Amino acid sequence: MTPSKVIEREHLDELFGALARRGYTVVGPTIRERAIVYDEISSTADLPIGWTDEQDGGYYRLVRRDDDALFGYAVGPQSWKQYQLPAEVKLWQARVDERGALVNVVESPHETPRYAFLGARSCELHAIGILDRVLHGARHADRAESDRADDPFIVAVQCGVAGGTCFCVSMNTGPVADRGFDLALTEIVGDTAHHFVVELGSERGAEVLDDVRHRDAADDDRDAASSVHDRTAAQMGRELDTTDIRDLLYRNFQHPRWDEVAGRCLTCGNCTMVCPTCFCTTVEDVTDLQGEHVERHQRWDSCFTVDYSHIHGGSVRNSTRSRYRQWMTHKLATWWDQFDSSGCVGCGRCITWCPVGIDITEEARAIRESERSPSDAHH
Amino acid sequence: MVPASFEVVEKRQDTADVWTLELMADSGEPFEFEPGQFTMLAAAGAGEVPISISGDPDKPERLVHTVRAVGLATEAICAAEHGQVLSVRGPFGRPWPVHEAEGADVLIAAGGIGLPPLRPAILRLLAQRERYGRLLLLYSGRSPDELLFTDEFEDWSRRGFEVQVTVDAAGEDWDGHVGVVTRLVRHTKLEAGRVIAMSCGPELMMRFLVAALIEQGVSSDGVYISMERNMQCGIGRCGHCQLGPTLVCRDGPVYPWPEINPWLAIREL
Amino acid sequence: MRTIDELIADSPTFAGLEPAQLEFIAGCARNEHVPAGTMLMREREPAERFWLIRRGVVALELYVPGREPLVIETLEAGDVVGWSWLFAPYRWALDGRTHGDCHLIAFDGVCLRGKCESDHDLGYALMSRFAADIIERLQATRLQLADVHGNVPTTA
Numbered sequence: 193m194t195p196s197k198v199i200e201r202e203h204l205d206e207l208f209g210a211l212a213r214r215g216y217t218v219v220g221p222t223i224r225e226r227a228i229v230y231d232e233i234s235s236t237a238d239l240p241i242g243w244t245d246e247q248d249g250g251y252y253r254l255v256r257r258d259d260d261a262l263f264g265y266a267v268g269p270q271s272w273k274q275y276q277l278p279a280e281v282k283l284w285q286a287r288v289d290e291r292g293a294l295v296n297v298v299e300s301p302h303e304t305p306r307y308a309f310l311g312a313r314s315c316e317l318h319a320i321g322i323l324d325r326v327l328h329g330a331r332h333a334d335r336a337e338s339d340r341a342d343d344p345f346i347v348a349v350q351c352g353v354a355g356g357t358c359f360c361v362s363m364n365t366g367p368v369a370d371r372g373f374d375l376a377l378t379e380i381v382g383d384t385a386h387h388f389v390v391e392l393g394s395e396r397g398a399e400v401l402d403d404v405r406h407r408d409a410a411d412d413d414r415d416a417a418s419s420v421h422d423r424t425a426a427q428m429g430r431e432l433d434t435t436d437i438r439d440l441l442y443r444n445f446q447h448p449r450w451d452e453v454a455g456r457c458l459t460c461g462n463c464t465m466v467c468p469t470c471f472c473t474t475v476e477d478v479t480d481l482q483g484e485h486v487e488r489h490q491r492w493d494s495c496f497t498v499d500y501s502h503i504h505g506g507s508v509r510n511s512t513r514s515r516y517r518q519w520m521t522h523k524l525a526t527w528w529d530q531f532d533s534s535g536c537v538g539c540g541r542c543i544t545w546c547p548v549g550i551d552i553t554e555e556a557r558a559i560r561e562s563e564r565s566p567s568d569a570h571h
Numbered sequence: 572m573v574p575a576s577f578e579v580v581e582k583r584q585d586t587a588d589v590w591t592l593e594l595m596a597d598s599g600e601p602f603e604f605e606p607g608q609f610t611m612l613a614a615a616g617a618g619e620v621p622i623s624i625s626g627d628p629d630k631p632e633r634l635v636h637t638v639r640a641v642g643l644a645t646e647a648i649c650a651a652e653h654g655q656v657l658s659v660r661g662p663f664g665r666p667w668p669v670h671e672a673e674g675a676d677v678l679i680a681a682g683g684i685g686l687p688p689l690r691p692a693i694l695r696l697l698a699q700r701e702r703y704g705r706l707l708l709l710y711s712g713r714s715p716d717e718l719l720f721t722d723e724f725e726d727w728s729r730r731g732f733e734v735q736v737t738v739d740a741a742g743e744d745w746d747g748h749v750g751v752v753t754r755l756v757r758h759t760k761l762e763a764g765r766v767i768a769m770s771c772g773p774e775l776m777m778r779f780l781v782a783a784l785i786e787q788g789v790s791s792d793g794v795y796i797s798m799e800r801n802m803q804c805g806i807g808r809c810g811h812c813q814l815g816p817t818l819v820c821r822d823g824p825v826y827p828w829p830e831i832n833p834w835l836a837i838r839e840l
Numbered sequence: 841m842r843t844i845d846e847l848i849a850d851s852p853t854f855a856g857l858e859p860a861q862l863e864f865i866a867g868c869a870r871n872e873h874v875p876a877g878t879m880l881m882r883e884r885e886p887a888e889r890f891w892l893i894r895r896g897v898v899a900l901e902l903y904v905p906g907r908e909p910l911v912i913e914t915l916e917a918g919d920v921v922g923w924s925w926l927f928a929p930y931r932w933a934l935d936g937r938t939h940g941d942c943h944l945i946a947f948d949g950v951c952l953r954g955k956c957e958s959d960h961d962l963g964y965a966l967m968s969r970f971a972a973d974i975i976e977r978l979q980a981t982r983l984q985l986a987d988v989h990g991n992v993p994t995t996a
Contacts (some may be wrong), residue, residue, distance in 0.1 A: 284573055286616045293597065294578040327808070422647035445837045447880075472810035475803060479616035486616045493809070494929040500811060502801050504641055514839035522813070529816035740985065775904050779933075783886065786929060836884060838903050 195409045195417050200297075201386040202404040205235050206264070207347070210403035211308045216345050217276065222269070228268035230275075233310070245427070247356040249549025261381045262533040263311060264541040266355025267539050271468035272316055274325050275307055275344065277377035277492075280386065285487040294486070308345040312373065314366030315537040318346060319409055320469035321372060325531055326421060326471050329519070337394060340452055341342040345396065348373035352381075352420050352428035359553055362432040365537040367424040375401060382563035388419040430540060432522075433560060437534075440560055442527040445517065449558050454513035456548050463542035463550075464519065469535050470494070473483025484498065495519055522554060572806075574658030577634055578600075579651050585637065585716050589684065591625065592633040598806020601631035606669055606691035606765045607797060610661030614635060617647035621802040622821070623649070623688035623771075624662065624731060628695055634659065637687035637719065656740050663805040665777040665825050667692040667769050668795055675765035676704040677794070680752060680780050682711045686719050688797055688824075689771050694801045697730045704731045707759065711752035711776070714738050715745050735759070752776060752784040761787050765776065769825075780834065781828055794828040815840055844869050844945060853920050853969050861962050864955060868948040876940050881922060882930040886932075888950050890922035896942030900933040912984075913977070914939065918931055923970055925949030926956075 201208070211218050212234075220233045223240050233239065245265040246253045257264050271409050286294040312320070349365040360366030369376055374397030379389040389409055392398045464470040474493035479486045493500065499510040509515045527535030536552070543551045577594035584590050596602060603817040604624050613619040620642075626635025626662065638648040651657055669692050677696060681689050696706055708727065712718045715738055724734045735755050737748035748755060750770075766789045770777050777796045785791055800812040807821035815834035823831070834840055848854045854865065872891075874880070879932045880891065880898065892897070898921050901909040912934070915921050925930050926949065956963035 286573075288658075291578065291654060291656045292615045292651065293578075294574065294658060297573050299573060323702065355806055405756060416957075460593070471808075473804075474809060474811070475619070477613070477616050477618060483616050495810065499802070503906045505904075508905045509839050510906075510908075511839060518813075518840075526813070526816040530818075567669065740987070748946070775902055779884070782931075782933075836882070838909075839905075 193376065195389040195391045195414050197390040197392070197401060197406045198387045198409050199377070199390055199404060199406045200230070200264075203386070204388065207400070207405040208233075208235050210400050211310075211345065214400065215222060215306050216331050217305040218308045221263075223267075224559035225255065227252065228254070228265055230272065230309075238264060239263070239311075242354060245355065245545045249357070249543050249551050250355075250373040250546055251549070252544050259381045260386070261352065261379055262322070262351045263377075263379050264353055264381070266351065266358055267313060267316065267541060269466050269541065269545055270374050271466070271541070272309055272312060272344075273323060273468045273470075275304070275309075276320065276485060277327065277471060277473070277524045280489060280491045281520045282501050283488045283490050285485065288394075288479070288486055289296075291312075301529075306342075306344070307454070308347065310347045312346050312369075313349060313539075314349055314369035315360045315363075316468060317346070317369050317372040317453055317539045318363075318365040319347075322469045322531070322533060322535065322537070323471060326469070329356070330532070334471055341396070345400070346373040346375075348376040348393075350378040350417070350435065351382045351424045352379050352422060354424050355463055355540055355544070356428060356429040357543040357551075358428050358429040359538040359540060361538070362430070362434060362553075363534060363536055363538035364434075368421045373397070376421050377436055380416050380420065380430050389413045398456060430538075430543065430551070430553045432538065432556055433533070436527045437556065439524040440556075440563070441521045444559050444561075445456070445521075447559050449562070450513045450517045452558075453516050453555055454511065456550055457512050457516045458547060459512050459515055460547060461496040462545045462547065464494040464496060465492065466541040467523075468537065468541070469513045469523075470541060472500075481560075515532075517549075518519075520555060523552070524556065572660060573691040574611070574619075574660045575655050577659045578656050579653055582651075582653060587764035588641070588649075589637060589639045591635065591637045591687075592648070592651065592657070593626070594636070594659070595632065595821065597632070597656070602634040602659075602726050603631045603682075604628060604634075604662040604667035604691075605838075606695050607666035607688060608632070608664045608750075609688075609802075609805075609824065610636070610659050610663065611640075612648060613658045614647035614651055614656060616654070618646045618663065619660070619803070619814075620648070621663075621799075621805065622648075623824075625796075626689045627647075628691045629650045629698055630811055631824045637684075637690075639684050641833070653795075660805060663802075663820055665821075665823055667668040667797075668767065668827075672696075672767035672769075673699075673702070675767045676707070676762060677766040678709065678759075678761070678766055678784070678789075679708045680709045680711075680756075680768060680770040680772070682752060682780075682782075683717065685711065685770070685772030685776075685797070686710055690720060692769060693727065693788075695734065697732065700731045704765075708732050708734045708750055709733070709737075709755045709759070711737045711755070711772070712739075713827065715741050715747075716799065717807070730821035751779075753779050756783040756787060759787075761789060766790075766793055767793050768794045770795070772827065774799070774835070784821075791828045791832070796828060796829060796831065797824045798826060823828060842869065845895060847945060848892065851918055851920075853892070853973060861965060864962070865947070865952065868951045868955075869945050872944045872946045874938050874942045874944055876938055876942075878938045878942075879935060880938065881934070881936040883933065883935055884931050885920060885930045886930060888948070889926035890920060890925050890947050890949050892947070893917050893919050893921060894943040894944040894945060896944070897939040898942065898944075899930055899937050899939045901937060903935060909935065909937075913981075920970070920973060922949070923974060926953055926970060934993075 223296040284299045286297040373393040523535040581618040583592035611619040625637040640646045727763045802820040804810040808820045811821040900913045
């Protein structure tokens with residue numbers, strides 16, 4: 193999308209007002225407990241101004257920048273998944289009568305606030321689309337713009353810095369978002385200048401922008417934005433060769449590398465919690481002591497738990513090896529057969545937030561390279 | 572997805588740990604289903620479990636389940652008495668190819684608790700007997716007192732099923748076969764023409780049974796098995812029942828052998 | 841240092857074969873040192889080789905989802921591992937895994953089977969020796985099945 197407008201830094205707060213007046217609850221990045229998370233925010237003051245993040249396998253630190261960029265960092269442990277598929281939801285509650293029947297069943301309303309996501313990155317837009325398709329099916333994802341009026345309003349931010357574990361370039365999910373947003377901002381921070389080059393992504397995006405002071409973009413602005421995009425693309429911290437990756441993993445279910453990674457994996461499930469596309473949930477019925485009231489709750493689950501694959505007698509995936517293999521082959525391979533795309537968007541969260549720094553790109557590389565020279569298989 | 576309430580109208584103990592429950596919906600509606608499908612069944616608050624429907628698909632006024640009490644949820648279900656209510660969601664899953672098998676000989680191979688999911692297919696086949704060639708039932712169990720539905724075998728025989736039963740071990744009172752089900756396959760002369768086989772039972776039994784059938788000349792395209800995995804939502808959303816790329820609750824539990832075979836070969840998949 | 845010929849000749853299964861027969865069999869064989877935990881065979885895969893155990897233990901297993909693999913028999917020094925290479929459909933019926941490091945003699949079953957088909961004297965000699973092994977193991981399996989330590993079949 194060609195950038196067509198520019199908002200000066202001092203006018204960006206007007207965007208919050210414009211969204212609030214239209215009934216949107218703005219959620220965006222903010223600092224909590226020394227990490228950048230997503231929460232309700234009401235002005236630019238809530239943003240991590242002047243901060244950046246250092247990320248590597250099992251490593252995340254916030255570090256001060258030498259400027260006042262509003263979006264000068266990559267992604268944190270949370271994703272927009274928590275709004276598409278909340279971590280805990282009460283589905284219904286009921287009284288249980290003397291026959292054991294459910295009476296007075298009250299289903300929880302599906303109403304959620306009308307959200308505006310401020311600061312969504314390209315990889316995240318892809319993740320939102322992938323998760324949308326999982327939850328609602330392919331037809332839902334292909335709806336016309338007019339049918340998307342109830343979807344969250346998205347103000348994307350084109351990344352100005354790539355994280356140490358980012359590999360969106362490898363996954364074809366960034367760093368530049370070209371669709372799936374209402375407005376997209378590229379932050380330009382210099383000695384004298386500080387403004388946002390804006391791309392219009394939809395009619396409602398243009399309509400909101402009309403309520404915010406802005407000017408037309410000039411060629412200089414477009415060039416500056418391009419430079420930022422190119423610079424970010426060149427800074428990727430990781431790489432993943434996706435050539436035939438589905439078949440590569442389908443050929444290698446018995447590869448010794450799975451034993452090797454199993455020696456490191458704690459099956460803690462952090463990766464599934466931080467991954468923006470992991471969607472597994474479980475359901476729990478909670479009763480009071482007399483068994484007269486019952487609530488059914490849905491909450492996130494992880495394929496790393498032993499119980500996840502429980503059948504009569506035990507769990508199908510008992511070993512760490514089988515559970516890590518399940519997660520990684522689902523993400524990179526079987527997702528294609530199930531949903532016609534990769535499950536991975538290259539955000540790097542699973543690498544950063546793994547306590548022992550297991551790196552999905554390194555695991556894929558080890559298996560791929562062992563096919564080129566068989567002797568490497570035993571390293 | 573709120574469950575519907577079904578009252579226990581009849582209850583029978585089949586073996587030491589297996590009960591058959593007949594249920595009727597509080598709403599009065601019949602429960603239409605296809606042979607091979609399952610429901611998510613629960614006693615209030617004790618957790619849902621996937622249980623195959625074991626009743627007659629042409630008598631949907633009653634929903635029949637045959638349940639083995641092996642854990643908290645199934646023990647609670649089996650403890651439900653007349654007049655008590657169980658919650659039901661469903662029916663779910665891909666059914667047995669009863670319709671596709673018309674014109675063929677049909678071989679049903681059941682092991683132990685695998686007979687209940689096949690019983691609706693057996694009843695449907697008998698109800699439309701003229702549409703099929705030979706109908707054969709090979710049923711294996713651990714011992715004579717662990718066999719299910721034995722009181723119906725004579726009726727099924729009379730109406731056109733060739734019934735053979737075998738157990739792993741027995742005393743002198745038993746005058747049926749003793750040995751594994753694959754031996755029955757070897758002794759059953761099957762026409763190399765169209766045989767459709769449907770099997771349900773322990774996964775190990777099914778693997779060896781299918782190998783024996785294929786060795787007898789049955790085309791693998793005509794062999795169907797019913798799989799079990801940790802099904803929770805029943806609608807392909809929660810992810811638990813994945814086996815490779817397939818979701819057992821939605822793509823199964825009944826699978827044509829060639830579709831599921833490659834994934835069964837991989838341990839702990 | 842004993843040769844493969846000597847090792848084969850000493851084993852109960854191949855004892856009493858004529859020198860020329862032993863020589864041919866030895867020609868289809870080689871020494872292998874196989875580390876612990878190696879899957880020698882997997883259920884339903886093509887059965888093209890078989891082994892004679894010199895040292896170590898091979899566990900025959902059945903995989904059941906949700907359980908640890910069921911070890912139904914362990915084979916030791918002097919035992920032959922694998923018959924399915926000789927009988928159609930030439931596919932393994934079980935999994936076989938080395939339990940501890942093993943010294944094995946591995947035989948090219950496809951080659952040997954071909955030779956049996958053209959040299960019926962060799963074929964008969966090998967068949968009768970394997971038949972004896974199989975009968976011994978079948979009888980042992982039946983006894984195992986009788987579950988002498990556990991459930992005894994009761995009358996109705």
